[in-house]
Amino acid sequence: MAGNLILAQSGGPTAVINGSIAGVVMEALRHKEIGGIYGAVNGIEGVLDQNLVDLRAEEPEVISGLRSTPSAALGSCRRKLKADDYQKILDVLKKYEVRYFLIAGGNDSMDTALQMHKLARSSGYELFSVGVPKTVDNDLRVTDHCPGYGSVARYWAISGRDAGRDTDAIYHPDTVKILETMGRDTGWITAAAGLACEAGDDAPQLVYVPEIPFDQEQFLGDVDRVYRKLGLVVIAVCEGLKDKSGEFVTASGRKTDTDSFGHKQLGGVGDVLCDLIAEKLGLKSRFDKPGTIQRMAMVCASEVDREEAYQVGKQAVRLALAGRSGVMVTIERQPGAEYRVAYGTGDLTEIANLRKDLPREFMNAAGNHVSQAFLDYARPLAGGPLPPYVRLKKVAVPKR
Amino acid sequence: MAGNLILAQSGGPTAVINGSIAGVVMEALRHKEIGGIYGAVNGIEGVLDQNLVDLRAEEPEVISGLRSTPSAALGSCRRKLKADDYQKILDVLKKYEVRYFLIAGGNDSMDTALQMHKLARSSGYELFSVGVPKTVDNDLRVTDHCPGYGSVARYWAISGRDAGRDTDAIYHPDTVKILETMGRDTGWITAAAGLACEAGDDAPQLVYVPEIPFDQEQFLGDVDRVYRKLGLVVIAVCEGLKDKSGEFVTASGRKTDTDSFGHKQLGGVGDVLCDLIAEKLGLKSRFDKPGTIQRMAMVCASEVDREEAYQVGKQAVRLALAGRSGVMVTIERQPGAEYRVAYGTGDLTEIANLRKDLPREFMNAAGNHVSQAFLDYARPLAGGPLPPYVRLKKVAVPKR
DSSP states (O other), X not given: OOEEEEEEEOSSOBSSHHHHHHHHHHHHTTOTTEEEEEEETTTHHHHHTTOEEEGGGSOHHHHHHXXXXXXXXXXXXXXXXXXXXXXXXXXXXXXXTEEEEEEEESHHHHHHHHHHHXXXXXXXXXXXXXXXXXXXXXXXXXXXXXXTHHHHHHHHHHHHHHHHHHHHHBOOSSEEEEEEEOOSSOOHHHHHGGGGOOSTTOSOSEEEOTTSOOOHHHHHHHXXXXXXXXXXXXXXXXXXXXXXXXXXSOOOOOTTOBOTTSOBOOOOHHHHHHHHHHHHHOOOEEEEBOXXXXXXXXXXXXXXXXXXXXXXXXXXXXXXXXXXXXEEEEEEEOSSSSOOEEEEEEEGGGTTTXXXXXXXXXXXXXXXXXXXXXXXXHHHHTTSSOOOOOOOOOOBOOOX | OOEEEEEEEOSSOBSSHHHHHHHHHHHHTTOTTEEEEEEETTTHHHHHTTOXXXXXXXXXXXXXXXXXXXXXTTOBOOOXXXXXXXXXXXXXXXXXXXXXXXEEESHXXXXXXXXXXXXXXXXXXXXXXXXXXXXXXXXXXXXXXXXXXHHHHHHHHHHHHHHHHHHHHBXXXXXXXXXXXXXXXXXXXXXXXXXXXXXXTOSXXXXXXXXXXXXXXXXHHHHHHHHHHHSEEEEEEETTOBOTTSOBSOOOXXXXXXXXXXXXXXXXXXXHHHHHHHHHHOOOEEEEBOXXXXXXXXXXXXXXXXXXXXXXXXXXXXXXXXTOOSEEEEEEEOSSSSOOEEEEEEEGGGTTTOXXXXXXXXXXXXXXXXXXXXXXXXXXXXXXXXXXXXXXXXXXXXXX
């Protein structure tokens, strides 16, 4: 049916989410059922505040340039909607004759898309509400993976390898380097550092994810063992590591560090573990915590991820036009040795507010590194092999 | 004169230092006065321990591949030499008939090159000792700049811009992001984050370097002012910030964190300033501290820097063959609008153990951002303009 379209971006920015705007716009322009192509400024707040922009007014170079521009060009937000917000949103949608409502985001955003689908239906307003998957956390259910993840995975494959070469270069009898990755509840991002390993003892030698409770004794034993073997240790750890009781291994004490969803801002696990290693093992250690740089690094973007972010935008428009609502675009990996995907749909009731943990079989038996199954899963998403680095073969000069 | 050559790498790894090995080898292969082309494993320790490798035995693809491989392929060290070490080194050089002695490193390494020059001369042993400049810190005197710096500068130009876009995307009434850069004593690296600014209010809006004593009141005033204007603040700070009394604003308390030169390992300034901002201004803040990733990021390497790292290696060989000793290769920027360099020489007595601070005129009058003079200096080193990002023009949809 004829009507206008609204697209909102939500949650944390990524290297490729703007590619989804480009996909939505490019596809919407092809269909005359769609009148206005509106962007909501700062996510759902832009809808509530009627702060909408006309995406038809943008130059074609800008729309295509979005595919090389990280962050969230429409602006995002992290607003927890209240019960009466949904009705307000519906009122705005009606007033602007919006029939196509697309939100690019994670599990919180998928709940917004679901609630709007339900409310519109119960109100008798014909609305096609479709979710566009987007999260570096890769924790949306039903879909094989999420746009944004492949690029942060490539970031850690590259940076993990670099960190390993860096640690390797300085001959110290005592070097431990901790790579602190994002990941509030899941270890998907941390596991991606495992892609840095090209040979047996390559960095990172240890990988810890929040799905496996952090055990201090095991951790210290692991570090000590690797150190005795190699004289150095590179460790990837998730900012969201939790102990057996489910408590974060570290949590900021700053009172300003809780967002409107009640999520505590994490960080500091690298520092805590450096202290632990110094105290218990007497080893010199340091941590790298690139923070938000990791999710924004277009220089590390995966070509596969960039293309998929674009395609899920296009697919969302097609689904809405086909009369689908209450669904999210999914990426379905096709069988076969070569990586290929198809785009499908997932029911938002199976996605909204839920999360997909890193499966246990994606970690090794000891729970301190990734498994081959994970590498097979993640390598294609990260855009395949890294640019090659060389090593000197170091033929010894005979001693005199 | 005929003899063998030793090359040692020293200090922290960089994205481009291996290019200098390639330059040394490629040039040395052209001159028949040079017999063995030896690499010292783990810097000067490799000389002391007679742990040398034959660089003639490496495949040509590996030598050229070094130009795309970050870190220090021969291994590095941070060993403070004792008085009798120099004589031991000279004994090794004599035993291996080494006449050409090259060290790639920073101000400590240049002192080693100088001491070996002096000792050989006073001992009547003909040795040509030449320094190859290498430091992300960019703090070697006499030379216009140092290989390694251009790439870390590009890293911060890119990452500063990304961090700005990231902060900008999430509409919060309270967002401060701190970018913690390397730089023990000098603000060269931190200043490079200023290259991220493409327009007036672009991130980072504030830049603090250790050459200008940190004043808490001024800092809080600056942050508050930018926040009131823009609703967000991105701040680049140097890990080595010092207060008026010359004390580090932060220093690790871990007992393992002092190296053999007595340098304290820094870090934590981001955390300290986040606490300060939360406490005094009540603003939510977070910090990104990419740590060693910043100096190793080949994905951000400057083409200018890569080429210069290669050329200083070649030039060091030429200088040694021309009978120069006790000198370092310098990069001399040529006059004119277009960036061009020539390679010259600096006397090691004017370089060894000394450092070049960021000149005051490279910062603005308030001391809280870089000046145009700095941008003019640094932009070509960082390899010119960044890949373009777009912005939506955001034409408002009329309110209904």
